[in-house]
Amino acid sequence: MKTLLVTGGAGFIGANFVLQAVADGLHVVNLDKLTYAGNPDTLASLHGNPRHVFVHGDIGDRALVSRLLAEHRPGAVVNFAAESHVDRSIDGPAEFVQTNVVGTLALLEAARDYWRGLEGTARDAFRFLHVSTDEVYGSLGDEGKFTEQTAYAPNSPYSASKAASDHLVRAFHHTYGLPVLTTNCSNNYGPYQFPEKLIPLVIQKALAGEPLPVYGDGLNIRDWLFVGDHCSAIRRVLDGGRVGETYNVGGNAERTNIEVVEAICTLLDARRPLADRSPRSSLITFVKDRPGHDRRYAIDSRKLQGELGWRPSQTFESGIAQTVDWYLEHQPWVQRVLDGSYRMERLGS
Template identity: 55%
Template sequence: MTVLVTGGAGFIGSALVRALLADGERVVNLDRLTYAGSRLNLGDADAAPGHVFVEGDVADATLLRRLFAEYRPRTVYHLAAETHVDRSIDGPLAFIRTNVDGTAVLLAEALHHWRALPEAEAGAFRLVAVSTDEVFGSLQPGGFFRPDSPYRPNSPYAASKAAADHLARAWHVTYGLPVIVTNCGNNYGPCQFPEKLIPLTVLNALEGRDLPVYGDGRQERDWIHVDDHVAGLRRAAAAGQPGAVYLLGAANVRSNLEIVHGICAALDRLRPDAAHAPHAGLIRHVADRPGHDRRYALDVTATAAALDWRAEIAFEDGLAATVAWYLENPDWVAAMSARYDRGRLGRKA
């Protein structure tokens, strides 16, 4: 089976591409290679016989039409997106272009492709639009998002992803395109760009930099290892119903402050002789950012029942392994850190 992955050189996309190639799939990987995307994330998979890398823009209709015609993918995973909340506050229009315009162009070209397929191939075709729990806004303490939760995005990033979700639904309802939408919590794992909370905290701690925490640090997020997320995406493509929405979470709700303390504890174990140990002494509370949602948490009961899927990686084990990965991959860290000033606070959390 040929699979088209947009954004396949990013954090989640590269994990998906690696998993697909490991199972013998042929993958056409479309990525614009912006600051957060790199072929380094693909590792040995970049040279795999079944991997076709195409540097290009998801908003390029001519390119997409050529890729659909040449490779005739049966499944499309749409992950190409700008994802960083702080950057969306500083420059929202880039998020509209990629997340909204890019999604609309992809849907239009996928529809053109799907309508021309023979009946059997058309029946098997799926487009999985990968989204975030941030489209639902902020929860009250103890609350959970469900597939029918109302959309209340509070940042330009979240609003752009909400728009993309609405477009995906419209293309299914209006045209019948077999689209599936997934909304996921915060991901963590190897190859995450250093502007995000976990890698930023690890790398700053190693250098004795301040570990900035927004506000009181009690904002809660539902964390899932990227490999569990990838497994959920693949299960949604294989067993999901067109037009359905699936929430992919791991029931690992933690406050940002808990995450930072957990990273510090892992570093204390792995680098007990570090000059900056105990690393928790580097934590600094800073002014909260605008529109900072207080809580995200996912009720995955319906998804688990519909897809026979659930996350398997225990958070404490996954976090420890993730911290160790950054310590064990200095070349990747150096290459990606050169693209980002880690002295700047900016990161999604």
């Protein structure tokens, strides 16, 4: 049975990955700091499962990480741990540098030392997979897509901190030989996403009949990736990716922000119409744009598709419908996030 050390495994993407991995029979040691975005409720179905060990801790704690590596002897480290909300990075960039840069450095050092102590097939098979974002590439014009050769040009404190962490991962491979892999993904959406992000935020406000805030003119474009497809791509890279390489992961689903909001409105109008039957699109309100708001992102996933045979299983239409239905069916989970009660309970280590 393969054991993984997963960091940030109580966050949105990390938790989806952990749930999928454990369901597939893998053993997961899940290290999460449980900041506001780490939600133990998401992992409730794993309570008592011997294939899941939760540890409340920080990737920056080298002694803790080293102990976990020595104790559980994982075949890979998968690093999701990161501060990831752009607006929060604008208000307080120092925390993003601390977690995304300093924390990743500490994790890399612990992984390097552990890997050096391995022998034979265990040493050859070990991998450090770093999960990153397309935002490190900056903003696209009307044409083209981000490839693995696109120059880095981050435009927010968040993306700058992720770019720095990507460079550290690359440096640890070229300097120390650590067998690393990096994935850069487009915008994720799906179950268990924290309701400060666009899609769950709009779902909740639309359900309540509240104004739906859209930055600027609403024409900023993102490539939307269903979280389950992202997790399957990470597994594919972990199993077959070439050491030292980067793989871009996209959903082949470019949409403007206003198109995303309108799609959610249409789905909710059909499933939970407002009392007066008015269309929820009438609730859309344009607000002052975010500072440094990148205009367009789009991912070219041909390398991942060609080398490892991965394809997204969801279209935007099927994925957004599943997502809306999940939030409608899991309102207690959402309400515990909104009222803060999810933070009152912590999983034991």
